[in-house]
């Protein structure tokens with residue numbers, strides 16, 4: 177049996193070093209860092225090939241973030257970023273884990289390693305099985321593995337006792353087949369990483385604008401007059417966005433950043449694809465930096481709205497887009513009336529930003545007509561996330577800044593195909609039209625009742641109401657909140673199945689029986705019937721395009737995700753089953769796309785259009801001011817500003833990503849831009865707060881959360897003095913997930929509140 181998770185039993189510290197936080201992102205250091213990761217994992221020949229194909233029209237989509245590729249002008253040699261290169265190094269490593277590795281290392285021994293060390297072991301090279309009570313994973317054939325899963329699934333009292341998780345890297349083809357398998361099996365239990373990510377954006381945007389996706393294209397960035405970036409750290413998590421911001425800036429855009437931290441990538445950028453950038457010449461990006469306290473965004477946005485209204489009253493017709501408001505929206509008057517509930521000094525106090533700076537930002541909203549709003553986890557992982565996102569939409573609507581060139585919504589997605597997976601039906605609450613289309617094409621009645629999202633799935637396993645857990649990628653244990661509770665939930669299962677590329681903690685905290693099934697990744701060549709296959713993905717801006725792995729897989733025992741789904745279906749049902757001919761899909765992936773085209777609107781002629789260089793755009797109503805809401809109009813929403821009351825010794829904690837990780841995958845121990853090197857167990861504190869509590873920079877502390885009467889402890893973190901608003905602290909995800917209370921989720925989206933956890937900080941005993 178595996179021991180408790182690492183967050184509960186920390187290893188010794190790794191040896192912190194510090195440098196001053198960077199004032200710009202990228203530059204030569206980024207190039208050097210990419211090269212180091214690539215060379216260490218795969219050597220120069222494979223490494224050069226891997227990088228040369230990244231994000232090229234004939235190559236593969238970066239398995240890092242979902243930022244789009246430029247439609248025409250791709251840099252022929254380097255259309256990638258430092259962190260994309262790290263993602264490739266991580267996946268295309270030549271190190272591998274075979275039967276001998278699992279025979280030598282018990283699950284218990286592996287569980288003692290840090291996440292960083294676990295990830296560095298290599299690619300999983302063959303299917304392995306952990307029988308009940310066994311200490312070591314042992315080899316199993318693919319046939320036997322599928323038979324075992326099918327046996328467990330057939331044994332269940334109800335299909336709803338099985339959970340099918342997805343992480344957003346899965347291709348459209350695999351995702352479509354996966355949801356088809358799951359719905360044919362009889363459940364909508366399809367939780368996915370999106371539940372922890374941009375679910376709040378989806379809920380907010382569907383209600384306000386009639387589509388859960390963003391409305392802008394990359395071209396819009398080049399035409400925008402103003403861009404506001406809230407709760408996002410693009411220098412680390414979407415580095416190629418900096419190129420777009422640089423161009424926007426050169427075209428005259430004003431950039432406003434809203435963040436508790438002065439992230440390097442928001443401040444300035446030296447483009448490593450340009451000579452000036454290589455030499456360290458930086459473009460400064462942000463014009464107005466608003467250092468909000470955690471979750472101060474709603475108060476800030478209300479204050480801006482009040483100032484816009486004042487200006488409009490002074491000079492009617494100059495600030496708001498009256499024609500747009502009259503023709504295309506509803507509820508504007510009620511929204512404007514509700515602003516009188518608030519006064520500016522209170523709002524400024526609430527968000528922690530001086531009124532003078534709020535006025536400067538409001539002036540931009542007053543003057544400019546083409547505005548883009550970008551946001552990510554700093555907004556979505558809050559209790560009132562949906563309301564805050566809708567407040568941004570309100571501001572854009574006042575300006576008519578939705579669905580015209582240079583303006584609109586830009587929720588910046590995380591995983592490279594998280595948006596595509598949703599389009600393909602990975603959704604525990606599928607729209608009725610989607611289910612009806614499945615029924616029409618495949619002649620079976622899909623389950624109509626909703627399934628579990630991530631948090632509900634954890635509770636169901638904990639209660640014993642779900643007994644089989646299958647994950648198409650991801651690292652469920654470490655990515656979800658309340659690690660100890662989630663570990664108990666997973667251990668309660670009869671069978672846990674992880675379809676994975678790399679070893680992670682979810683393989684080590686498992687059900688009574690467990691399977692690891694090794695999948696091909698984005699970079700791997702995938703040959704079926706002697707023909708090279710490709711898959712397709714949808715980026716953050718709704719462009720569907722192909723992605724073809726070109727590197728030789730490090731083992732011939734790995735299987736592609738579409739093939740894994742088909743083989744499982746065949747083990748469950750045999751070939752013929754209410755018009756789903758699973759074996760046909762195993763012949764050629766075009767057969768999958770033909771059926772996607774028949775099922776999902778917007779994919780007509782899929783096989784042809786996906787082969788066009790650069791792919792194709794999906795229809796997007798908001799982009800053309802066709803709002804697919806009940807009334808056909810974009811909707812103003814009115815919500816309240818939350819107030820925060822903290823006990824004397826309480827802080828609010830946001831859990832964020834370092835520069836050296838991809839979610840739960842730890843590439844390295846350096847957070848270069850923030851100047852925190854070789855250590856991840858740190859807590860960033862305001863120096864005055866820390867001093868008042870008697871902590872020096874470097875003091876070792878324990879962190880506690882006591883919500884709902886449970887004591888959650890994250891022992892031994894090092895205090896780092898940092899420029900962060902008072903009473904706010906920051907730690908890294910996933911080390912601090914043990915503190916995130918499972919029952920604290922966003923209203924209406926049920927996303928765990930990972931960016932505002934109440935904690936106490938005590939000197940370590």
Ligand SMILES: Nc1nc2c(c(=O)[nH]1)N[C@H]1C(S)=C(S)[C@@H](COP(=O)(O)OP(=O)(O)OC[C@H]3O[C@@H](n4cnc5c(=O)[nH]c(N)nc54)[C@H](O)[C@@H]3O)O[C@H]1N2
Pocket residue numbers: 240241242259373406407408409410412413414434435436437439468469470471472473552553554555558589590591830831832833834835837838839840931
């Ligand atoms: N290299 C790399 N790339 C990635 C990922 C990765 O881990 N590594 N992850 C991918 C995924 S799945 C996702 S979802 C995205 C995540 O991309 P981000 O959302 O940029 O990731 P986080 O580190 O969670 O950063 C949140 C930012 O929000 C700020 N913030 C926190 N709380 C608040 C708040 O209350 N208000 C405001 N205004 N700001 C706040 C933090 O200071 C931080 O700058 O990146 C994707 N790309």
Ligand SMILES: Nc1nc2c(c(=O)[nH]1)N[C@H]1C(S)=C(S)[C@@H](COP(=O)(O)OP(=O)(O)OC[C@H]3O[C@@H](n4cnc5c(=O)[nH]c(N)nc54)[C@H](O)[C@@H]3O)O[C@H]1N2
Pocket residue numbers: 239342343344345346369370372373374553557590591648649650651652654655656657675676677678679680695696697698737831832833838839840841909910912913916930
């Ligand atoms: N506290 C806190 N928690 C968070 C967040 C936070 O900001 N704070 N962020 C949340 C967010 S935004 C997200 S998206 C989730 C992420 O949650 P997940 O998507 O579940 O986690 P990842 O770390 O991205 O998953 C990494 C694993 O995916 C597998 N993998 C990688 N590539 C492939 C592939 O091509 N195929 C297959 N089959 N497997 C592959 C590897 O085995 C790797 O170990 O975490 C969430 N959790």
Ligand SMILES: [Mo]
Pocket residue numbers: 369372373374589590591
């Ligand atoms: Mo995400």
